[in-house]
Each structure stands twice: as structure tokens, then as C-alpha cells.
Amino acid sequence: MAPAASGNGNVMLLIPYGLHWSEVTASCLIGLDENCRVVEGEGEAELSAICIHTEIHRARADADCVLHVHSPYSTAIGMLKDARLLMVHQNSLRFYRNVAYDVDYSLPDSVQEGGRLAACLADKQLLVMCNHGLLVAMPTIAQAFDHLYYYEKASQFQVSG
Numbered sequence: 001m002a003p004a005a006s007g008n009g010n011v012m013l014l015i016p017y018g019l020h021w022s023e024v025t026a027s028c029l030i031g032l033d034e035n036c037r038v039v040e041g042e043g044e045a046e047l048s049a050i051c052i053h054t055e056i057h058r059a060r061a062d063a064d065c066v067l068h069v070h071s072p073y074s075t076a077i078g079m080l081k082d083a084r085l086l087m088v089h090q091n092s093l094r095f096y097r098n099v100a101y102d103v104d105y106s107l108p109d110s111v112q113e114g115g116r117l118a119a120c121l122a123d124k125q126l127l128v129m130c131n132h133g134l135l136v137a138m139p140t141i142a143q144a145f146d147h148l149y150y151y152e153k154a155s156q157f158q159v160s161g
Contacts, residue, residue, distance in 0.1 A: 001057060001064050002031070002064075004031060004033075004039070004040065005031070005040055006040075009033070009034075011031030011032055011033060011039060011040055012031065012032045012053060012054065012057060013029045013030070013031055014029065014030055014032060014045050014046070014049050014050075014053070015028075015029065015030075015049075016028065016029075016030050016041070016042070016043025016044060016045070017043060017044045017045060017046040017049075018043075018044075019043070028041065028043075029041055030042070030043050030044075030045060032045055032050070032054075036050050036054055049068075050114075051113055051114040052066075052068060052113075052114050052117055052135070053066050053068070053114075054114060055114030055115045055117065055118045056114070056117065056118050056121065056135070056137055058118070059115070059118035059119070059121070060118070060121070060137050062137075062139055063137035063138060063139065064138075064139055064140065065136075065137070065138050065139070065140055065141045065143070065144040066135065066136070066137045066144075067135070067136050067144045067145070067148060068129075068133060068134070068135045068136075069133055069134055069135075069148060070132070070133040070134075071133070071134060071148070071152045071155075072152075073152050073155035073156040073158075073159050074128070074133070074134045074151055074152050074155040075132070075133050075134070076155065076159050077128070077155045077158060077159065078128045078129065078130045078131060078132065078133070078134070079130070079131055083101055083103065083128055083130045084099075084101065085099060085128075085151070085154055085155065085158065086158055088157075088158070089154055089157045089158075091150050091153045091154035091157065092154035092157070092158070094150060095125075095126060095147075095150075095151060095154065098124050098125050098126060099124055099125075099126045099127075099128060099151075100120050100121050100122060100124040100126065100127045100128070101120075101127075101128045101130060102117060102120040102127060102128065102129050102130060103130045105117075105129040105130055105131060105132050117129070117135070121135070121137060125137060125138060125147060126147060126151060134148065134151060134152075136148050136151075
């Protein structure tokens with residue numbers, strides 16, 4: 001969550017639906033209020049982003065930053081029969097007992113699915129959404145990005161053997 005530009009309350013910042021990553025800038029983000037209405041910026045929010053991020057934020061007051069990615073190596077690990085990150089490298093050891101795994105991931109098109117994902121994440125900082133991608137919930141953007149970066153590196157070592 002981020003302070004609203006108006007100074008009144010907080011907003012959840014999302015990339016507008018349909019915008020390519022190469023076009024994303026800080027000024028193009030949209031802000032959603034607690035009722036998931038766009039109150040800042042222009043564009044629409046994607047339904048799955050609302051369902052996932054809203055419920056994670058509600059369940060985890062400590063997680064001001066929730067990021068969800070489909071990075072190649074961590075997604076590949078999540079597609080394996082045993083989708084666990086092996087604790088065999090210094091980049092993976094930092095995640096010891098801090099990764100949750102959702103083997104029943106389906107299309108997040110309802111708040112119930114978002115709530116189920118929040119329950120899967122529980123008190124962990126990372127959620128492997130098997131056959132889909134990776135989610136991280138952290139207090140700051142810097143910490144969230146750091147976790148995403150090193151989880152992807154650890155996954156790369158595991159996949160590359």
C-alpha cells in the first residue's frame with residue numbers, strides 16, 4: 001500500500017490492464033481504494049490482480065508491497081512434480097522455511113481465490129503458485145525486489161544444475 005497522492009488514506013498501486021511492461025512508469029500506475037475502485041490515474045485494474053493483491057494486503061498488514069511475477073526459472077521450478085526450491089546454494093538458503101507452495105493454483109477471478117492464496121502464503125514471504133508464477137509479500141519495495149531477484153537466481157542454479 002502507498003500513501004494516496006491526495007494525502008487522504010492509502011491506495012494499492014497497480015499497472016493498468018493492457019499496458020506492456022516496457023511502457024510502465026511510476027506516473028502511469030493506477031491507485032485503488034479499499035473498495036477496489038480506481039481513485040488515482042487512468043485505466044482499469046485487471047480482475048486477477050485485484051483478487052490476489054487485495055486479499056494478500058488484507059491478510060498481511062506487514063506486507064506493504066506485494067509483487068507477482070512470471071520469471072522463467074522460478075516458474076520452471078513451480079512446474080516440476082516436486083516444485084520445491086532445494087536448499088543447496090547460498091541464494092536458496094536465505095529462503096529456508098520461508099516459502100509457501102500452492103499446488104492447487106487456479107484462475108484468481110474471485111476474492112475467495114485471493115483469500116485462499118493469502119491463507120496459503122500465511123506468514124511466509126514467498127508463495128510459489130505452481131504452474132503459474134511467484135508472489136512475494138514484504139514490508140518494502142526494495143525488500144520485495146531483493147527477494148524476487150535472489151529467488152530467481154536460486155531457481156536458475158537449480159534448473160541449470
